[in-house]
Structures are given as structure tokens and as C-alpha cells.
Amino acid sequence: MTANLLDYDLEGLAAFCERLGEKRFRATQLFRWIHQKGAANFDDMSDLAKSLREKLKTCAAVSAPRVTFQHQSTDGTIKWLFDVGAGDAVEAVFIPEDDRGTLCISSQAGCAMACRFCSTGHQGFSRNLTVAEIVGQLWFAEHFLRRHLGREDRVISNVVMMGMGEPLQNYQAVLHSLRVMLDDHGYGLSRRRVTVSTSGVVPMIDKLGRDCPVALAVSLHAPTDMLRDNLVPLNRKYPLQELLDACQRYLAFAPRDFITFEYCMLDGVNDTAEHARALVALVSAGGRSRAWCKFNLIPFNPFPASGLLRSAPAAIAAFAKILGEAGIVTTVRKTRGDDIDAACGQLAGDVMDRTAVEQRIAKQRRIEIKPLAAGAGGKLSGDAK
Numbered sequence: 001m002t003a004n005l006l007d008y009d010l011e012g013l014a015a016f017c018e019r020l021g022e023k024r025f026r027a028t029q030l031f032r033w034i035h036q037k038g039a040a041n042f043d044d045m046s047d048l049a050k051s052l053r054e055k056l057k058t059c060a061a062v063s064a065p066r067v068t069f070q071h072q073s074t075d076g077t078i079k080w081l082f083d084v085g086a087g088d089a090v091e092a093v094f095i096p097e098d099d100r101g102t103l104c105i106s107s108q109a110g111c112a113m114a115c116r117f118c119s120t121g122h123q124g125f126s127r128n129l130t131v132a133e134i135v136g137q138l139w140f141a142e143h144f145l146r147r148h149l150g151r152e153d154r155v156i157s158n159v160v161m162m163g164m165g166e167p168l169q170n171y172q173a174v175l176h177s178l179r180v181m182l183d184d185h186g187y188g189l190s191r192r193r194v195t196v197s198t199s200g201v202v203p204m205i206d207k208l209g210r211d212c213p214v215a216l217a218v219s220l221h222a223p224t225d226m227l228r229d230n231l232v233p234l235n236r237k238y239p240l241q242e243l244l245d246a247c248q249r250y251l252a253f254a255p256r257d258f259i260t261f262e263y264c265m266l267d268g269v270n271d272t273a274e275h276a277r278a279l280v281a282l283v284s285a286g287g288r289s290r291a292w293c294k295f296n297l298i299p300f301n302p303f304p305a306s307g308l309l310r311s312a313p314a315a316i317a318a319f320a321k322i323l324g325e326a327g328i329v330t331t332v333r334k335t336r337g338d339d340i341d342a343a344c345g346q347l348a349g350d351v352m353d354r355t356a357v358e359q360r361i362a363k364q365r366r367i368e369i370k371p372l373a374a375g376a377g378g379k380l381s382g383d384a385k
């Protein structure tokens with residue numbers, strides 16, 4: 001059977017080399033050729049012994065998922081759709097900025113979490129990606145961009161796992177992928193510049209803190225359990241207080257001294273001044289300093305099946321002002337790549353619905369999310385039961 005060498009972190013590649021009867025240090029050479037130089041052809045790996053190259057040709061390959069679609073936005077954002085077989089496609093997006101190049105990658109084909117505002121969540125879950133399929137997105141993008149931009153130095157400085165899928169539901173593959181990204185013989189990315197974004201899988205947040213504490217982003221989207229149960233169904237299993245406690249525990253390991261909370265701004269659903277004040281109360285409960293978290297407000301990218309609308313710019317600005325005045329660092333995500341649907345979970349929109357998720361979400365949509373009554377003090381409605 002042919003081994004795909006993109007499936008291995010350095011330790012795994014060393015074990016593979018040993019099985020071939022080769023010294024472990026050969027793995028470091030091989031790893032550098034693959035990840036630092038983007039080589040896929042063993043004949044190009046000139047400092048490997050010819051006998052090893054011949055051996056590798058018989059039992060190994062370097063194989064990233066095939067790109068089926070590429071589109072560059074007018075703002076420089078590039079989106080790729082990767083074919084991962086059996087009709088599944090996953091997305092990656094490169095977002096260039098003055099001081100960094102960020103790649104957003106996927107960890108699963110589809111997603112089982114069924115977040116109400118997420119295009120991927122509406123498609124249902126197909127399967128976990130392999131390490132080669134996760135790392136392959138970075139491997140392809142980095143070396144494509146170097147050729148495309150005529151650069152020899154690293155183009156991608158930051159990786160965020162915010163594409164399709166819940167990374168912490170594909171834990172082992174994500175863990176090995178993170179190790180490839182962080183390895184100095186691989187991509188050499190700093191732990192501060194690699195972000196795992198989760199909808200709140202509490203036990204795995206703790207595990208990630210112990211195993212490979214990279215930057216953590218949490219999809220929050222609501223200040224109360226009642227509303228979050230509706231927007232992020234996983235909240236019924238791990239409610240807000242359990243989630244915030246896990247975030248606090250993670251801080252002991254995190255490469256930064258804060259957790260980022262993602263908050264998708266949904267018109268009339270979670271974007272009022274009362275919601276903002278309820279959020280301030282939530283994160284500062286128990287006398288916590290408000291410096292332990294940052295908020296990233298994301299203008300919702302509407303898609304027809306959601307039945308939701310993007311908050312008005314004035315509502316987003318007012319919301320950000322309340323958080324900011326309470327001492328919480330708050331940013332509003334620039335809408336990049338709007339012309340190519342390059343928002344989280346919104347790229348592979350034509351993938352077929354693989355579960356009954358459409359019916360489930362249609363049922364959720366029939367449940368009214370009532371606005372807060374004036375002065376309701378965080379009593380938000382929206383329970384999906």
C-alpha cells in the first residue's frame with residue numbers, strides 16, 4: 001500500500017523511515033523537502049540517497065487533495081475548493097493583509113454541529129478529514145502562493161481552523177496536523193499564530209490545552225443558554241457556564257493571555273444593546289477581569305436557507321461600542337472576499353445535504369426568536385424545544 005507522507009508529523013515520518021530500514025534523521029530531511037520546499041517528486045530530493053529515493057517511489061507519495069475550483073477576489077482573497085472524494089469538497093481561503101497572510105482551512109467534510117447561521121452546518125456531516133487532507137490544504141496553498149507571487153520566503157504566517165467542520169470533533173487528525181504546522185522542520189508557525197476555532201466541545205478544549213495549546217477561538221454568538229441553544233445546538237450539551245469555565249482553564253496553557261470569542265451578528269436575533277450588556281455581564285461574572293477575552297464581531301454572510309439577515313452596520317458599531325466601553329477589546333471582522341462567498345463555512349455551499357439536517361434546521365427556523373423586551377436584563381428567548 002502506498003503511504004501518503006502528508007499524513008505524518010515528524011515523529012510519524014521517523015517511524016515510517018525506521019520501518020524502511022532507514023535512520024530516523026532521514027525523516028527530517030524528507031520532512032523539510034516536503035513541507036519547506038513543497039517537493040512531491042522524490043527525484044527532486046537531491047540530498048537523499050538514490051537508494052532511498054528509489055525505495056520511496058515504490059511505497060510512498062506526497063499527495064494533497066485535488067483543487068477543483070480557485071477564485072481570487074478583487075481584494076486579493078483566494079478561495080480553493082478541494083475534492084476529497086465521494087462527492088465531498090472542502091474549502092480553504094487565503095486572506096492577505098499588510099502584516100500577515102492568513103490561511104483558513106477545513107477539518108471535516110461537512111459538519112454535524114448544525115449551527116443555525118452556518119452554511120456548512122446546513123449541509124450535514126460527511127466525514128472527518130485525514131491529516132493529509134488537512135495539512136494538504138496548507139501544503140498546496142503555501143507552495144502555490146510562493147510560485148504565484150514569485151516569493152521564496154514563507155507567505156502564510158497564520159493558520160486558522162475556521163473552515164468547514166468542528167476541529168475538536170476530529171481531534172487526532174487535527175492534533176497531528178497542528179504538530180506539522182508548528183514544527184521548525186515543517187512550517188515553523190508560532191503557537192500564537194495557529195488558531196483552533198471551536199463551537200464549544202468542552203472536554204476536548206481541556207485536552208487541547210494539555211496536548212498542543214495553540215490560540216483558541218470560541219464561537220459564542222449568544223449571551224444566554226436559551227438563545228445559544230437555538231443558534232449553536234451543541235450548547236445543550238455544554239452550556240455557557242461549562243464552556244466559559246473550560247476557557248478559563250485553557251488560559252493556563254494558552255500561548256496568548258486571552259481567548260477570542262467569535263460572535264456572528266444576526267439582525268434582530270443577537271445584536272441589540274441588551275445582548276451586548278448581557279455579554280459583558282457574562283464574561284465578567286465572578287469578578288473576572290474583562291481582559292481575559294476579546295470579541296470578534298462577524299457581520300453575517302447571508303445565504304438563502306438560513307432565514308437570517310446581517311445586522312445593520314449601525315447596530316454592529318453600537319454593539320462594539322458597548323463592549324469596548326466595558327473594557328473588552330472588540331474588533332469587527334472585515335468582510336473579505338464577499339464577492340466569492342469566502343466567509344467561514346460558506347464556500348462549499350453546493351455540497352449535497354447528507355443528513356436530515358435541512359429538516360432539523362427548518363424546524364428550528366419555525367421557532368420564533370423573540371427580541372428582548374426593553375429592560376429585560378438578558379432574558380433572551382429562542383429556545384428551540
Ligand code: SF4
Pocket residue numbers: 111112113114115118119120121122163164165166198199219345
Ligand atoms: S459554525 Fe463551525 S461548528 Fe458550527 S456548523 Fe458551521 S462549521 Fe460546524
